Amino acid sequence: MRPHVTRPGRSRRLLARFAPAAVGLLLGVLALGPALGPGFALRYDMVFVPDPPLVLGSGGSGGFPRAVPSDQVVALLSLALPADVVQKALLLGVFVLAASGAAALSPGDRTAARLAAAAFYAWNAYLAQRLLLGQWALLLGFAGLPWAVRAAARLCARSGVARLREVAGDTARLAVALVPAAVGGFQAMLVSALVVLPVAALGRGLADGHQVATPLRHLGRRDLSERARAVLVSVVVVGVLSLPWLVPALLSRAVTDPAGVEAFAARADGPFGTLGSLLSLGGVWNAEAGVPGQGSWSVAAVRLVLSVVALAGFVGFARVAVAGERRFALAGFVRLAGRGWGRNAGAGRYVPGLAVAAVAGLGVACLGAFAPGVLKGLIGWWPGFGPFRDGQLFIAPLVLCQAMGFAYVADRLGRMGFAAAAVPVLVLPTFALGAFGRLAAVDYPDEWRRVQALVNADPAPGALVSLPWGAHRAFAWNGGRVILDPATKMFARPVLWDDTLVVERRAGGAIRVAAEAPRARRIGALIRDGHGPLTAAFLREDVKFVLIAQKNENEFSSRFPGARPILSAGELLLLRL
Amino acid sequence: MLKVLAALAVGAVLAGVASVAVVNVASPTPEPPNKPLYNYGTR
Numbered sequence: 001m002r003p004h005v006t007r008p009g010r011s012r013r014l015l016a017r018f019a020p021a022a023v024g025l026l027l028g029v030l031a032l033g034p035a036l037g038p039g040f041a042l043r044y045d046m047v048f049v050p051d052p053p054l055v056l057g058s059g060g061s062g063g064f065p066r067a068v069p070s071d072q073v074v075a076l077l078s079l080a081l082p083a084d085v086v087q088k089a090l091l092l093g094v095f096v097l098a099a100s101g102a103a104a105l106s107p108g109d110r111t112a113a114r115l116a117a118a119a120f121y122a123w124n125a126y127l128a129q130r131l132l133l134g135q136w137a138l139l140l141g142f143a144g145l146p147w148a149v150r151a152a153a154r155l156c157a158r159s160g161v162a163r164l165r166e167v168a169g170d171t172a173r174l175a176v177a178l179v180p181a182a183v184g185g186f187q188a189m190l191v192s193a194l195v196v197l198p199v200a201a202l203g204r205g206l207a208d209g210h211q212v213a214t215p216l217r218h219l220g221r222r223d224l225s226e227r228a229r230a231v232l233v234s235v236v237v238v239g240v241l242s243l244p245w246l247v248p249a250l251l252s253r254a255v256t257d258p259a260g261v262e263a264f265a266a267r268a269d270g271p272f273g274t275l276g277s278l279l280s281l282g283g284v285w286n287a288e289a290g291v292p293g294q295g296s297w298s299v300a301a302v303r304l305v306l307s308v309v310a311l312a313g314f315v316g317f318a319r320v321a322v323a324g325e326r327r328f329a330l331a332g333f334v335r336l337a338g339r340g341w342g343r344n345a346g347a348g349r350y351v352p353g354l355a356v357a358a359v360a361g362l363g364v365a366c367l368g369a370f371a372p373g374v375l376k377g378l379i380g381w382w383p384g385f386g387p388f389r390d391g392q393l394f395i396a397p398l399v400l401c402q403a404m405g406f407a408y409v410a411d412r413l414g415r416m417g418f419a420a421a422a423v424p425v426l427v428l429p430t431f432a433l434g435a436f437g438r439l440a441a442v443d444y445p446d447e448w449r450r451v452q453a454l455v456n457a458d459p460a461p462g463a464l465v466s467l468p469w470g471a472h473r474a475f476a477w478n479g480g481r482v483i484l485d486p487a488t489k490m491f492a493r494p495v496l497w498d499d500t501l502v503v504e505r506r507a508g509g510a511i512r513v514a515a516e517a518p519r520a521r522r523i524g525a526l527i528r529d530g531h532g533p534l535t536a537a538f539l540r541e542d543v544k545f546v547l548i549a550q551k552n553e554n555e556f557s558s559r560f561p562g563a564r565p566i567l568s569a570g571e572l573l574l575l576r577l
Numbered sequence: 578m579l580k581v582l583a584a585l586a587v588g589a590v591l592a593g594v595a596s597v598a599v600v601n602v603a604s605p606t607p608e609p610p611n612k613p614l615y616n617y618g619t620r
Binding site for chain 2: 044133263267285286287288289292293296298299302413416419423426427429430436470471472473474482501502503504505506510511
């Protein structure tokens, strides 16, 4: 006889199941606030444009593929939906995916613990700072991280000779879980790889009814071969999903300036130093990406206390999940199941790997801050170490550790644990409303759309050079928010722009991180070489258009004799060579 | 009972800190710049 399921029971279960996603959506709406209005939210690296063209690779500039395949995915989605709607869906998706994933991974299946995990992982300094730096593509990987951990933990859940179909199913699960990171590109995949590989290597399944984690000295040959298989599957999946950016990166002749280590190292964003900032999940290199008010003693102290409590919770969770797993398997099942651990009985599978990833990520973040010489040496030896210069982004696994620890604490609080879901918001309240206006939606002035239409309709080949020669702009129509030059994303032809990055220091002047792309370096040398005419030299570099923004016509137009003005409107002047 | 009192105390502290932070931040913003070139950021 089938058990009778009452309607209230079913609806309660449905509510509990979808509540974390709803919390994520709610937090997303609260955080993005004015950025959800009509138009585009533009800030630092977050540059979306209307009708983005589908351009492969790094757009012909010869630089590293930093926005691959994220820009291509946006372009494809924008064929079906307006680009500003695509942007809002992606940003809200980050919050929903992060919250629901953290809940799915949380210790215990009590709703309070799941909501606490969801709220912590979708509302923290790491997510806020990276969003204010415009790194939505990285955040896709961050949001998918709990799902990737869950899938990687399943890889090692198979004991004995796993059947081919089971391995294929687990592999497919991991690949699906890594899709957000794959869309995000190199940063998102590197962070995911940092977590997925140790989780696959150090976890062990419950399928044989014994302990989850086995000390390495007790491993038999069969254990090692199972782990090796899990790691191999992870490496293959991560490798295949990284191909869109990995291949162009390896083929690129771009270089990485070791000066970037100093520019992009983690920094103190409050009174507790760099290490205190990192432990409280902040410490991003750019002071302009800080959540407003986060540096005050009271806010920073509360944030640090929350992190310490969450870390203590994670240690407690680890002790129960790993060290006590034998008791769980043999005798304690009833006791733990009674405490709401029934569904997540194998939660401890991922704990050792996640802990290792968190420590390793923190180590990478500290490397640039406390031992920059080592990283500079590595980058000088091989530019492939360049992504580690922005080390703070690798503390993502620490965020997940703390979210799980916070959920464990909430689980211990019983019914009061529900209130814990509000704590992350109270600790970082000024992330709300687009961080009080740091994020807001604006529309491009009409001249930008006209220039885009003219250039993209012209069948003549050749690149477009964007002037003035600098990567970032601060337009009044965007509220003075600094953004990467939108011209880099607008045109269906190679766009040559100055990818030199200038980072101001509060003391000691600016740090200039030299341009990476070879073509950009050549064009930059031409522009800086006196005040002579540039037309002939630009034509030799296969340049067809020059776009001059923000009333710099007087500075540049005299340097292009014979060029035909195609459009002069508002703040833009378009020349055709 | 002790748990409830502790939770209320923690909640009151958090609400107080959050209120102060919000009041400090919700001040008028300065005139936005309109510069042709701008730095990537400030350390």
